Amino acid sequence: MAAKVISRVQFSSLPSSYIRPESERPKLSEVADCNNVPVVDLGCQDRSLLVKQIGDACQEYGFFQVINHGVSKEAVDKILEVAHEFFDLPVEEKMKLYSNDPSKTMRLLLELTTRSNEVQHKPSN
Numbered sequence: 001m002a003a004k005v006i007s008r009v010q011f012s013s014l015p016s017s018y019i020r021p022e023s024e025r026p027k028l029s030e031v032a033d034c035n036n037v038p039v040v041d042l043g044c045q046d047r048s049l050l051v052k053q054i055g056d057a058c059q060e061y062g063f064f065q066v067i068n069h070g071v072s073k074e075a076v077d078k079i080l081e082v083a084h085e086f087f088d089l090p091v092e093e094k095m096k097l098y099s100n101d102p103s104k105t106m107r108l109l110l111e112l113t114t115r116s117n118e119v120q121h122k123p124s125n
Helices: 047-060 073-088 091-095
Strands: 039-041 065-067 107-112 119-124
Touching: 039 047
Parallel strands: 039 065
Antiparallel strands: 107 119
């Protein structure tokens, strides 16, 4: 199976492996605006409330925004810098990190698309 790694390469169009058939796409007329993304404040001292908020957000929205998480802007910037460095590597270098072994501290995971055996890659550590 041929491997394909998507990185920060600028495309003039979306790769076809990312385009769902029209029959599988959401109907925009049926999609409500999402102006109320749940916000979870990790600075809250009420642990049971936090657990409830996270659970509700996951069930109702599938995602949420976290505030007061304690991660400094410098750390976030460094994480993004390292991620960009990784995605700027040649495919051959990225593939050296490929593994299905969950015990490895850093590895490249493969995700099969639902429509075919095409492979998309994403980093994991």
